[in-house]
Amino acid sequence: MASDVVIETRALSKTYRDFWGRAKVRALKSLDLEIRQGEIFGLLGPNGSGKTTTMKLLLGLLFPTSGQALVFGRDASDVRKNERIGYLPEETYLYKFLTAEETLDFYGRLFDIPPQTRKERIDQLISEVGLDWARRRQLKEYSKGMTRRIGIAQARINDPDLILLDELNSGLDPIGVREMKDMILALKEAGKTVVMCSHLLADVQDICDRIAILHQGELKELGRVESLLRVADETQFRVRGMSQACQDEVQAVIARHEHELVEMTNPVSTLEDLFLSIVRDSEARPGRRARVETAEQSESVN
Amino acid sequence: MVIETDILNFWDWLAVGSDERAPALLQFVVTIVVLALVGLLFGFLIAAVRHGPIAAGDLVYRVLRRAAGELFRISPRRVWALARLSVKESLRKSVLASLIVFGVLLVFAPWFLGSESREPVKLYLSFVMTASMYLTLLIALLLSTFSLPADIKSKTIYTVVTKPVGAHEIVLGRILGFTIIGTVLLAIMGAGGYVFVIRSLRHTHTIAVADLAEAKASGVQRGLSSRDMGHRHEATVDKDGHVDVQSAIGHWHDVAGEPENGAYVTSSPADMYRARVPIYGKLRFKDRNGADKDRGVSVGNEWGYRSYIDGGTSATAIWTFDSLREEEYPDGLPLELSLRVFRTYKGDIERGILGSLVVVNPTTGLRSDIRTFRAQDFHIDEQTIPRKLPRRRQDMKPGLSEELDLFDDLVDEEGRVEIWIQCVEPAQYFGAAQADCYIRTRDGLFWVNYWKGLSGTWAQMVLIVCFGVMFSTFLSGPVALFATAGCFILGTFRDFIIKVATGGIEGGGPVEAMIRTFTQQNMTSELEAGGANALIETLDSPLKALMHGLVYVLPDFSSYSQVNWVAYGYNIPWNLIAQNLMAGFAYLLGAFIAGYLFLRSGEVAK
Structure with a gap:
C-alpha cells in the first residue's frame, strides 16, 4: 500500500440482518476505494445508497459482512486509528446537558490531551466556530446551527489528519455553509484529508477533488470532479463589457465555421x-x- | 441473631476454605474459567451459524487476541472523563431528589416508629440503615441500567466510540461515575440518618424527690424516674445524696448536682449505642446422656449454624475460652449470652426459659456452683462472672459453701476456662453456636461501627452498578433493569434458591411448585406417580440446574447487609469487611471484562 493512502477498502460489503440472522438489506456491495492524503473526497448518492453505511464501516461503528476497511493502514475496528480521526455525524449527537466548553473538554480528555494544550485548543476552536458568546450555555439551549458548529469543533479537537463529515451542511444556514466550505478548503491547505458524504451536489461540486457516486449499495462512478463534469465538445467564454457589435461579430464567426451557438447570455449569479x-x-x-x-x-x- | 455462619479469618476465607465452604479464590477461578468457556462457546456457535465454523474460529481468536491487547491499555484521563460525564449526567437527571425522599421519610418516621419500643436503638438504626440501603440501591439500579442504552439510542455514543476510547474504558468509566454518585448519596443519607437517630432517641428523665421511699435499714432512698420515651428507670439515692440510675432498655443515665424544683434531672442516655467487641470461645457439646459430641441436636434445620441442647437432661453446651489474664479482667468475666430458645410447648411466653451456668476449670475439673438465668429469644443476657464464686462441697453442711477465686481456681495455667450451659426446663431447648456466648471486653466506637455497617450497603451498591452497566452493554434499559434486579433478588435469596435447586425444600422445583399452586396441593404431599409426575421432574431438573448455576456465580447479597450488626450493637470485624470488599472487587473485575466483551463484540450502530 502506498504510504499516502489514508483509506482503503477492499471488496467492502455490508448486509443488514434481522434478529434471526436472516439477510434483510444489502446496504453495500463490494466497494473498492482508495483515498489519499490531502484529498477532499465526496461520497454521493441518493438516500439509502450506502454512503452513511460506508462511513460507519470506516469508523468501526459497523462490522463488515465481508471485505475489509483500512484506515491509516489499520483495520477499521482498531480503536487506535481514531487518534488521527475527527468525525462529525449526520445529526450532531452530543450530550445536551454539557456546555460548549464542557463538551470540548470531555472529547479532549478522550484523546488524552494534556490540560494546557486542551484549554488552548478549546479556546481556539470555540472562537473559530463563533460561539464565544455561548461557551457556557448548555447545548440543550443551542439552535440546530449552533449545535452543528460545536459538533464541528469537537471533530477537530485532536487536530485530526482525517476528517469524516456526514451530511456536511445539515442544519447550517448559507453563511454557515460557506464558512464550512472555507474551513474544509483550509484543512486541505494544511494537508488534511476530508471525506464527506452529502446529497447536496452543489456543495460537493464546489470543494471536492474526487467523488464516488453510490447507488443501491454499488459504486457507480469514481473520479476527479473536474474531469467528470467537463463537457468536452462545448466551449465557454466569459467576457466583461462586450459590446453588441462584438457579440454580432462573434456570432458571425461561429456561423461561418458552421458551429452551433448553444447559448450567449449574461451569466446569473447563484x-x-x-x-x-x-x-x-x-x-x-x-x-x-x-x-x-x-x-x-x-x-x-x- | 447477628451471626448465622462461621466467620473465617481473611486468609482462610481466601485461600484455605472450611469444611462447608471452598476457598474464595478457588471459587473465583472456577467461576471465571467456566463463564469464559461458556461465553466463548456461545460466541463461537453464533458466529458459526452466520459465517461458518472456520470464520467463526478466526473471529473468536481475533476477539481474544484483541482483548488481551486492549484490556490492559487504560488511560486514567479517559476513564476519569467518562466517570465525570456519568456524574454530571446523574446530577442533571436530578438524582439528588432521592435525598428529598429520604428527608421526607425521616420527617415522618417518628409517626410509625413510635418512641415506646422496648428496643428503640435497634428499631431506629434498622430503619435508617435499611431506608438508606434501598434508596441507594434503587438509584444505582436506575442510573446504571438506563445510561448506556440511552446513549446508544440517542446515538451520542457515536461521538464517543469514534474517539480512541476502548469499550473497557467506557465500562470502567461508567462504573466509576455511578459509584461516585452512589457513594455521595449514601454518605449524605448515612450522615443524615445518624443525626436523626441520635437526636430522636436523646431524652432525659426526672426523679421526683417526693416519690423516693427510704429503706429503713440502709437509709438508701429508692424510686422510679419519670416515664419518658416509654420507659422508666429505677433510681437509688444514698445517704451522701449520690444518685444511681439503673439500666433499662439498654442504657442508663447520670445524675449530677442537686435536685431542682423538687426533682433530680438525669443526663442524656449513656451506653445506648454500642459496638460490642466479643471474644469468642470454642464450642463443644455433651448429649442428653453426657457423652461428648461436636454438635447438639437438630430441631428442624439439620445444616443450620446452631444446634440445640435438650432441657432437663445432661445435654450441655460448653464454651472454652483461652488466653485469659487476670490483669485484663480484675473484676471478673463480662460474659454475654444470646442463646436461641426453642419451645416445644408455649409455657409462659413472657418468662424466659430457665438455664444454668457453671464455670469449670478444664484441667482440674473444679466447678463453681450453678448460676441460673432466664433466656429469651433475641435477647442478650449479660452475665458477669464475679472474681469470687461460691462452691458447696458435698461434705459441707447445708447453707455453707467455700469461695473460689476465678483466676486462682477456675482458670487453668494456660488461661483457659470453660462455661457449661444447660437448659433446665424439660422439653424445652437452647440453641447454641460459637457466637452465642462471648466475653465482652470493650466496646468499639459506635460511629465507626455505623459507617462500617454502611460499607456493606456501599459494596452492594457497587455490585448493582457493576451488574447494571454490564447488562446495559447488550440489553435495552428496561431489560437490563430487570436482569440486574433479578440478580439482586436471586443473590439475596441465594440460600433458599440453593435449597430449592438441591431439593432441600419441600414442594419441588419451579414447575412442580406451579402445578401444586394451581391444583392446591400441599407442599409435603407426594405427587401421584405416573407419566405426568415424570414429565414434571424432567422439566424441573434443567431448571434446577440453571438455578443452581446462576446462584453459584451470583454474589450473596444478604451477606453484605450488616444492618443487624449495627442495630444489635456488635462491632463488625474488619475481617468481614475485607472479605466483602474482596468479593466485591472480584465481581467488579468479572463485570468489567464481560461488559468489555459484550460492548466490543456488538455493533454500536444498529
Whole structure:
C-alpha cells in the first residue's frame, strides 16, 4: 500500500440482518476505494445508497459482512486509528446537558490531551466556530446551527489528519455553509484529508477533488470532479463589457465555421452569492436596506 | 441473631476454605474459567451459524487476541472523563431528589416508629440503615441500567466510540461515575440518618424527690424516674445524696448536682449505642446422656449454624475460652449470652426459659456452683462472672459453701476456662453456636461501627452498578433493569434458591411448585406417580440446574447487609469487611471484562 493512502477498502460489503440472522438489506456491495492524503473526497448518492453505511464501516461503528476497511493502514475496528480521526455525524449527537466548553473538554480528555494544550485548543476552536458568546450555555439551549458548529469543533479537537463529515451542511444556514466550505478548503491547505458524504451536489461540486457516486449499495462512478463534469465538445467564454457589435461579430464567426451557438447570455449569479452579499452589506450598514447591485437594477439605471 | 455462619479469618476465607465452604479464590477461578468457556462457546456457535465454523474460529481468536491487547491499555484521563460525564449526567437527571425522599421519610418516621419500643436503638438504626440501603440501591439500579442504552439510542455514543476510547474504558468509566454518585448519596443519607437517630432517641428523665421511699435499714432512698420515651428507670439515692440510675432498655443515665424544683434531672442516655467487641470461645457439646459430641441436636434445620441442647437432661453446651489474664479482667468475666430458645410447648411466653451456668476449670475439673438465668429469644443476657464464686462441697453442711477465686481456681495455667450451659426446663431447648456466648471486653466506637455497617450497603451498591452497566452493554434499559434486579433478588435469596435447586425444600422445583399452586396441593404431599409426575421432574431438573448455576456465580447479597450488626450493637470485624470488599472487587473485575466483551463484540450502530 502506498504510504499516502489514508483509506482503503477492499471488496467492502455490508448486509443488514434481522434478529434471526436472516439477510434483510444489502446496504453495500463490494466497494473498492482508495483515498489519499490531502484529498477532499465526496461520497454521493441518493438516500439509502450506502454512503452513511460506508462511513460507519470506516469508523468501526459497523462490522463488515465481508471485505475489509483500512484506515491509516489499520483495520477499521482498531480503536487506535481514531487518534488521527475527527468525525462529525449526520445529526450532531452530543450530550445536551454539557456546555460548549464542557463538551470540548470531555472529547479532549478522550484523546488524552494534556490540560494546557486542551484549554488552548478549546479556546481556539470555540472562537473559530463563533460561539464565544455561548461557551457556557448548555447545548440543550443551542439552535440546530449552533449545535452543528460545536459538533464541528469537537471533530477537530485532536487536530485530526482525517476528517469524516456526514451530511456536511445539515442544519447550517448559507453563511454557515460557506464558512464550512472555507474551513474544509483550509484543512486541505494544511494537508488534511476530508471525506464527506452529502446529497447536496452543489456543495460537493464546489470543494471536492474526487467523488464516488453510490447507488443501491454499488459504486457507480469514481473520479476527479473536474474531469467528470467537463463537457468536452462545448466551449465557454466569459467576457466583461462586450459590446453588441462584438457579440454580432462573434456570432458571425461561429456561423461561418458552421458551429452551433448553444447559448450567449449574461451569466446569473447563484442565490448563495446574492444572499451572502446582502448579509455582508447589512452587517456593514446596519438598519439600512441592502445595497447590492443586480442585473435588474443595472438595466433600470441605464 | 447477628451471626448465622462461621466467620473465617481473611486468609482462610481466601485461600484455605472450611469444611462447608471452598476457598474464595478457588471459587473465583472456577467461576471465571467456566463463564469464559461458556461465553466463548456461545460466541463461537453464533458466529458459526452466520459465517461458518472456520470464520467463526478466526473471529473468536481475533476477539481474544484483541482483548488481551486492549484490556490492559487504560488511560486514567479517559476513564476519569467518562466517570465525570456519568456524574454530571446523574446530577442533571436530578438524582439528588432521592435525598428529598429520604428527608421526607425521616420527617415522618417518628409517626410509625413510635418512641415506646422496648428496643428503640435497634428499631431506629434498622430503619435508617435499611431506608438508606434501598434508596441507594434503587438509584444505582436506575442510573446504571438506563445510561448506556440511552446513549446508544440517542446515538451520542457515536461521538464517543469514534474517539480512541476502548469499550473497557467506557465500562470502567461508567462504573466509576455511578459509584461516585452512589457513594455521595449514601454518605449524605448515612450522615443524615445518624443525626436523626441520635437526636430522636436523646431524652432525659426526672426523679421526683417526693416519690423516693427510704429503706429503713440502709437509709438508701429508692424510686422510679419519670416515664419518658416509654420507659422508666429505677433510681437509688444514698445517704451522701449520690444518685444511681439503673439500666433499662439498654442504657442508663447520670445524675449530677442537686435536685431542682423538687426533682433530680438525669443526663442524656449513656451506653445506648454500642459496638460490642466479643471474644469468642470454642464450642463443644455433651448429649442428653453426657457423652461428648461436636454438635447438639437438630430441631428442624439439620445444616443450620446452631444446634440445640435438650432441657432437663445432661445435654450441655460448653464454651472454652483461652488466653485469659487476670490483669485484663480484675473484676471478673463480662460474659454475654444470646442463646436461641426453642419451645416445644408455649409455657409462659413472657418468662424466659430457665438455664444454668457453671464455670469449670478444664484441667482440674473444679466447678463453681450453678448460676441460673432466664433466656429469651433475641435477647442478650449479660452475665458477669464475679472474681469470687461460691462452691458447696458435698461434705459441707447445708447453707455453707467455700469461695473460689476465678483466676486462682477456675482458670487453668494456660488461661483457659470453660462455661457449661444447660437448659433446665424439660422439653424445652437452647440453641447454641460459637457466637452465642462471648466475653465482652470493650466496646468499639459506635460511629465507626455505623459507617462500617454502611460499607456493606456501599459494596452492594457497587455490585448493582457493576451488574447494571454490564447488562446495559447488550440489553435495552428496561431489560437490563430487570436482569440486574433479578440478580439482586436471586443473590439475596441465594440460600433458599440453593435449597430449592438441591431439593432441600419441600414442594419441588419451579414447575412442580406451579402445578401444586394451581391444583392446591400441599407442599409435603407426594405427587401421584405416573407419566405426568415424570414429565414434571424432567422439566424441573434443567431448571434446577440453571438455578443452581446462576446462584453459584451470583454474589450473596444478604451477606453484605450488616444492618443487624449495627442495630444489635456488635462491632463488625474488619475481617468481614475485607472479605466483602474482596468479593466485591472480584465481581467488579468479572463485570468489567464481560461488559468489555459484550460492548466490543456488538455493533454500536444498529
